[in-house]
Amino acid sequence: MASTYSSTLNLELQASGENSGTWGTITNNNLTKVESAIKGYVSVAIASTTDALTATDGTTADEQSNAIIKLTGSLTGNTTMQCEAVENWYIVDNATTMGTHTLGFKPAGGTATNLVASSKHILYSDGSTMFDVLKDAGDIKANGTLTVSGNTSLDGGTFVFNESSADLDFRIEGNGDANLFFSDAGNDRIGIKTASPSTELHVVGGIKATGGIDFDGGGFTFNDSGASVDFRAETNTLTHAMFIDGSADKIGFGTSAPTSGFVSIDQASSTGAIAVLTLDQGDADQEFIRFDGSTASDQSASLSTDTSVGDLTGHIRVNINGTDFWIPYYATN
Numbered sequence: 001m002a003s004t005y006s007s008t009l010n011l012e013l014q015a016s017g018e019n020s021g022t023w024g025t026i027t028n029n030n031l032t033k034v035e036s037a038i039k040g041y042v043s044v045a046i047a048s049t050t051d052a053l054t055a056t057d058g059t060t061a062d063e064q065s066n067a068i069i070k071l072t073g074s075l076t077g078n079t080t081m082q083c084e085a086v087e088n089w090y091i092v093d094n095a096t097t098m099g100t101h102t103l104g105f106k107p108a109g110g111t112a113t114n115l116v117a118s119s120k121h122i123l124y125s126d127g128s129t130m131f132d133v134l135k136d137a138g139d140i141k142a143n144g145t146l147t148v149s150g151n152t153s154l155d156g157g158t159f160v161f162n163e164s165s166a167d168l169d170f171r172i173e174g175n176g177d178a179n180l181f182f183s184d185a186g187n188d189r190i191g192i193k194t195a196s197p198s199t200e201l202h203v204v205g206g207i208k209a210t211g212g213i214d215f216d217g218g219g220f221t222f223n224d225s226g227a228s229v230d231f232r233a234e235t236n237t238l239t240h241a242m243f244i245d246g247s248a249d250k251i252g253f254g255t256s257a258p259t260s261g262f263v264s265i266d267q268a269s270s271t272g273a274i275a276v277l278t279l280d281q282g283d284a285d286q287e288f289i290r291f292d293g294s295t296a297s298d299q300s301a302s303l304s305t306d307t308s309v310g311d312l313t314g315h316i317r318v319n320i321n322g323t324d325f326w327i328p329y330y331a332t333n
Contacts, residue, residue, distance in 0.1 A: 005057040007086050009033050009065050012058040032060045040066035044081075046073040046096060052082045052108070067091055071115075075101040082108050083125065090123040106130045171195070232256075275319065299332050308333050 003026075004013045011030045019026055036042075042063050044053065055064040063069065064083050069090060071081060074097040083090070085107040094115040096103060104112030105121075110128040113135075115121055122133040162168045167186045174180035182191040191197035193204040223229045223246060231244040243252040252258030255266035267276040279288050293302035310331035318325055 003058070007084075008088055009037055010055055010057045010062060026058065029058065029060050033062075033065045036060070036066045038067060041068040041070070042066040043070040043072055046071055046075065046079060046081060046103075049075075049077045049079045050082075051079065053084075055084045064088075068093065071096050071103070073097070075099060075103060078102045078104075080104045080106060080112055082106050082112075085109055085127050086125070087127050088125050090121075090125070092121045092123055094119055094121065306333065 003015060003018065005011065006013060011033055012026050014023060014026060044063050053064040053069070054062045056062040067089075070093040072095050078101050081103065082105075090105075092105060092115065094103060094117065096117075098117045103115045105115055105123060106112030107125045107127055107130060110125070111130065113121075113123065113130045113132045124131045124133055161170050161183075162185060169185050170181075170183035171179060172181040177193055179191060179193060179195040182195045182197065183189075184191060184195075184197050187197070189197035189200055189202065191202045191204075194202055196202075222231055222244075228247040230246045231242075232240055233242040235241040238254060240252065240254065240256040243256055243258065244250075245252065245258055248258070250258035250261075251263045253263070253265045254268060255264055258264035265276055267274065281288050291303065295301055295303040295305060297305050299306055310333040312328055313331045315326035315328050318327055
């Protein structure tokens with residue numbers, strides 16, 4: 001009876017009583033192939049866009065029997081490397097120069113998995129489909145510490161931290177900040193550059209938004225602690241379209257230095273052709289301006305009942321419903 005060969009490693013299965021004088025060599029070849037399957041290494045240069053690992057019955061020269069297979073060479077197009085259509089494991093080191101091309105690894109006649117450039121893969125073939133074990137493994141659970149020294153890519157699906165809603169904090173370090181992002185699970189708070197957020201979102205440092213910010217419900221408070229902190233809003237051409245001077249407790253429009261009044265408005269453009277202030281009253285039976293203050297019979301208070309006036313000093317230009325008028329003003333009597 002002639003020898004047969006195993007389907008996975010192509011070992012020569014000798015029939016009883018055959019191969020007189022050569023059975024020792026054949027057995028040694030089989031043991032060599034078994035050793036290669038456990039710890040063997042082979043480097044294979046890809047020669048074409050459709051290439052295959054050698055798999056030869058009964059010899060030690062076949063590439064497929066090795067545990068570790070290093071693929072080299074420069075791809076000239078989208079390429080497929082195939083192995084025999086049998087169930088097996090492979091550790092593949094993709095050292096090819098891929099350029100913009102893809103490199104698939106598959107069982108003959110089956111479905112390939114694509115290899116990543118300059119990466120090492122643990123592959124499993126069920127005889128018809130090649131699986132990337134780590135990519136296709138599904139759920140992975142680590143009871144201890146999981147340390148990843150390289151990059152981690154999430155391609156599809158979602159990432160959920162602390163799905164069981166335990167009191168478990170989450171922290172991301174920066175180059176020089178141990179708490180660049182900190183999730184305080186026990187208090188349901190997020191801290192940026194702080195491990196002790198005092199509200200739902202606590203940011204230490206500046207915030208820059210290139211898009212819009214919407215406040216839907218609730219209030220917005222700037223400088224709730226009452227510190228000497230300024231606030232500034234820019235327009236297209238004005239660096240201080242609105243300015244709050246925190247130390248002086250004053251508000252300026254068009255100025256970075258609000259002076260005598262609580263509110264200062266500075267229309268500084270000599271060619272702007274615009275008024276300093278426009279009042280548009282939609283409620284026809286209501287006043288434009290309401291004055292509330294202290295009243296005196298002389299001119300010592302902000303409101304006076306004294307009907308005598310000083311000398312006419314000048315006029316202030318105003319516009320009412322599109323027509324210019326002049327309001328006279330008088331010196332203190």
